[in-house]
Amino acid sequence: MSFQKAKLIALDIDGTILDKPAGIPVPEAVCAAVADAHKAGARVCLCSSRPCYMMEDAVSKLGGIDAAVGCGGAVIFICGGAARASGGGALASSASGTAVSPASGGGALASSARGTAVSPSSCGTLAPGAGGEAVSLSSCASARASARMPFYADTLPVPLLFSALETAKKLDAFVTYAAMGRMLVRRKGPFGAAAAAKGDSALVVMDEPELVKALAAEPIYSAYLFTKPDTPVAALAAAALTAPALASASILRSSENCFIITNKGTDKGSALLRLAEYFAIPAAEILAVGNDANDIPMFRVAGTSVAVENASTEARAAAGHIAPGVAQAGAAEAIRRFAL
Numbered sequence: 001m002s003f004q005k006a007k008l009i010a011l012d013i014d015g016t017i018l019d020k021p022a023g024i025p026v027p028e029a030v031c032a033a034v035a036d037a038h039k040a041g042a043r044v045c046l047c048s049s050r051p052c053y054m055m056e057d058a059v060s061k062l063g064g065i066d067a068a069v070g071c072g073g074a075v076i077f078i079c080g081g082a083a084r085a086s087g088g089g090a091l092a093s094s095a096s097g098t099a100v101s102p103a104s105g106g107g108a109l110a111s112s113a114r115g116t117a118v119s120p121s122s123c124g125t126l127a128p129g130a131g132g133e134a135v136s137l138s139s140c141a142s143a144r145a146s147a148r149m150p151f152y153a154d155t156l157p158v159p160l161l162f163s164a165l166e167t168a169k170k171l172d173a174f175v176t177y178a179a180m181g182r183m184l185v186r187r188k189g190p191f192g193a194a195a196a197a198k199g200d201s202a203l204v205v206m207d208e209p210e211l212v213k214a215l216a217a218e219p220i221y222s223a224y225l226f227t228k229p230d231t232p233v234a235a236l237a238a239a240a241l242t243a244p245a246l247a248s249a250s251i252l253r254s255s256e257n258c259f260i261i262t263n264k265g266t267d268k269g270s271a272l273l274r275l276a277e278y279f280a281i282p283a284a285e286i287l288a289v290g291n292d293a294n295d296i297p298m299f300r301v302a303g304t305s306v307a308v309e310n311a312s313t314e315a316r317a318a319a320g321h322i323a324p325g326v327a328q329a330g331a332a333e334a335i336r337r338f339a340l
Contacts, residue, residue, distance in 0.1 A: 006287030006339040008279060009037055010069075010272050010298055011331055013048040013058045014255065015291040016308055019326045026061040029329035034062050037339050043279050045069060047268045049222070049254040049294050051178035052077060053202060066279075067151075071178050071222035072252065072260040072294055073271035076152040078278070150180075152274055153221060154266045159245040161215045164223040164261055165208075167246065174226040179218050186211055223261040224254075252294040253312070260294060269297030276301075287338045289323070289331045291315055306334040 011017055011034075018026045034044050045067035048055055052070035059065050059079075068077045161177065165186070168175035177184040185205045206214060250267055254260045268290075276286055288295070288302035291311040296318045299305035307319035308330040316322060321338075323330035 004285045004303060005040075006304055006335075007042050007285040008272075008276055008281045008287070009034075009042055009044045009335060009339055010047045010268070010275075010286065010288045010302065011044070012268075012290035012292075012295050013046055013050060013055065015310060015326055016289055016295075017062075017326065017331045018058060019310075022327070024327050026058055027329035027332065029332040030335075031062055033332035033335040033340075035064065037335055038064050040340055042339050043067070043275075043281065045272075045275055047073070047272065047288075047290075047295075047298060049224075049258075049260045051075075051183060051222070053181050054183075067275050069268060069271040069275070072250075072254070072262045073267045073269070073297075074154045074156075074178075074221040074262050075150050075180070076271055076274060078151045151278070152271070153180075153219075154263055155219045155221060156223065156261070156263060157245070157248070158216050160249055160261070160263075161220055161223060162212070163245040163249075164225065165212075165215075168225055171225070171227055173228075176224045176226070177215065177220045178222045178224070179220055184211060184214055184218075184220070221262075225251075225259045225261065227257055227259065252297075254292055254294045267297040268295060269299075269301045272298045273301050287334065289334045290319075291326070304338045306330075306338070 017030050018024060037044055043066040046055060046058055046065055047069040049072040050070055052068060052075055055068055055070055059068060065079050067079055164175050175186060182202045182204050185203055187205050187207050248264055250262045250264045251259050252267065272286060272288065276283055283301055284303035286302040287304045288298040289306045289308065290298065291308050293312060293314045295315055299318045305319045306321045306323050307315045308323050309325035323334045
């Protein structure tokens with residue numbers, strides 16, 4: 001049976017190409033497969049629920065990434081030489097955010113219907129290295145020295161941010177918010193205390209009154225609810241019944257104890273379609289590899305979808321193929337089978 005070789009490869013990070021809790025780094029086999037895919041002319045992107053600045057380890061390890069999707073699809077960067085070399089078509093503005101045409105080279109984003117303009121003085125960056133291939137996902141401090149801006153960004157409305165905070169209280173959960181280049185954390189509870197103890201300048205721990213002020217003033221791209229492991233979506237929905245703003249949100253599980261909140265219609269699948277249009281690659285030639293419920297939207301739009309063996313039940317059911325697990329470099333096998 002013949003099939004289209006993939007020309008756009010979308011890789012989830014956590015649980016798919018690396019597993020930090022289990023001490024499994026990005027396998028060399030995956031790095032080699034990505035390098036060979038580039039040689040064959042394919043585009044490779046990372047699609048993660050992580051804020052972009054937290055994708056640094058995987059981007060640095062793989063090298064040569066063409067695009068990075070962070071915050072569950074709410075932020076897209078075009079990396080290195082890809083922004084200059086692509087002949088992809090321009091993307092039009094949407095109701096949930098604003099895209100930048102290839103000709104603009106990823107310039108500043110204009111305000112959207114519910115988004116906020118991104119300025120060089122306030123956002124993180126993804127900058128090409130000296131050779132035009134290596135990528136640095138940096139924090140706010142060094143962003144001012146770079147001309148690189150997000151290709152696409154979609155901000156959450158303030159009422160939704162407050163609703164997430166109230167829902168977290170009802171569930172006795174922890175909530176964090178992804179700004180550009182930093183994460184805002186509510187101090188109360190073990191998670192806030194642990195974040196404060198890390199001494200990481202990108203983790204900004206605040207008392208609730210200070211956090212509320214920050215949420216009203218700063219663009220936020222995704223929120224994360226950390227619950228007890230395997231909390232059902234139904235329990236989250238019940239807790240959100242008194243928070244009408246969450247009706248305009250997409251809430252997907254990204255790990256056993258974490259739900260990511262983005263605007264409805266903003267997910268890895270919508271981000272992948274934007275990249276496919278940018279690179280002028282049909283959906284039939286997209287390969288998506290993932291492991292959890294938040295990867296299902298990209299499975300739905302990809303011509304070929306692969307779940308690794310350790311994937312959640314929902315992800316396995318939604319995928320067209322199953323590859324070996326993260327520890328066995330299953331993503332590498334998927335790339336070699338469907339893109340090379």
